[in-house]
Amino acid sequence: MSTNSFRVSAPAKINLYLGVHSLKDERGYHRVDSVMATLDLADTLTFEADDELSVKLVPAIDIPQEKNSVYRAVRMLEEAYGRSANFRITVEKRIPLRAGLGGPSADAAAALVGLCQHWGIAQTDGRVTEIARSLGADVPFFLHGPLAYCAGAGDVLSELFEPLAGQHVVLVQPPGDGVTAAEAYARFDADPVALPPLEPLLEALRRGGAGAVPSLIANNLAPAACAAEPAIEMVVAWLSEQPGVLAAQVTGSGSCSFALCDTQDDARAIAAAARSRGWWSCAATMEKSGPTIKEC
Known part of the structure; x- marks a missing residue:
């Protein structure tokens, strides 16, 4: 890609399954x-050629640039x-x-995806994978998407599936400050929950x-x-009772929950009802790809 100005999408994810083991690896991370x-x-990340690297978040978030995940990813790739x-990188935040x-x-x-394509580097290169793993457990998944099983500490891409593109989600x-992964895992360690079955979901996705x-989604965190x-518990219970909902669950460590919906109209109606209760809500659909790149 020869252009010096381009945009990259950064899609959100939901966990159809999250199984946290009590065992930890040599790094101290849970399996x-x-x-x-x-x-x-x-x-959306917009890259524009400049005299030096800078990263701007819109709306702004009060953290030093050096601690921003985009800045760290670019420096490590460099x-x-x-x-x-x-590049002057502008990150329009919707997630x-x-x-x-x-x-x-x-x-x-x-x-990483944008710069790899710009520089002609394969996203599957081992150095890119290691950078992704060091940045966060979910980053290797986001390099590829759109539907995958990850093992290890959640940072090892193990199996890709045909996407459930178009599946409606709300x-x-x-409201509140959300839940940090560290807090959720600390509470899990204090009171571990048994692993839900994984193989039936993998088999369903393979075929x-x-x-x-919907009957197989699970999250023991x-x-x-x-x-x-x-x-969060109130939200999941409320979602489960809404017309057109196939299943509802917490995604990741929260504080967002999701419901798989029968139709787009169902998802939109539920989103509107949630907002009327003072909750943030969004009707969405599952994607057919991971990050996508367009020239500006």
Whole structure:
């Protein structure tokens, strides 16, 4: 890609399955099994050639630039390949933070995808994979998407599936500061929850059995998320009762929950009803790809 100005989408994700093991690896990370799907709710990264690297978030978030996931991803890629990424990067934020939707990880992966294509680097290169893993457990998934099973600490891409593109989803997040992954995992350690069955979901996805998926979604980190923010439990219960809902669950460590819906109209109606209760909500659909790139 020869252009010096381009845009990259950074789609959010939901966890159709999240299974946290009590065992930890040599790094101190929990073993995690995760099945994730990307959504058409996305942040957008705009790269414009400049004299030096800078990253701007819109709306602004009060963190030093050096700690921003996009800035860190770009610097690590520069160091790994001996290149200079002199870009002004604007990140338009639509994915809420501390929601379990993977916003910062999605942004970091989008930055890697955009620069890899710009520099002619294969996204599957081992150095890119290691950078992604070091940035966050979900980043390797976001490099590829749109529907995958990840093992290890949730950071090892193990199996890709045909996307459930067009599956209607509604997202709901109660007000508050959200839930950090660290807090959710600390509560899990204090009161571990047994692993839900994984193989039936993997088998359904392998054979393209979308109809079986709603009955198989699971998240054993959800009780810890609900303990950290009790309103989450109320949201899931409310979602489960709405017309057209096939299944409802917490995504990741929360505080956002999701419901798989029968139709787009159902998802939109539920989103409107959630907003009337003072909750953030968005009707979305599952994507057919991971990050996408367009010239400006």
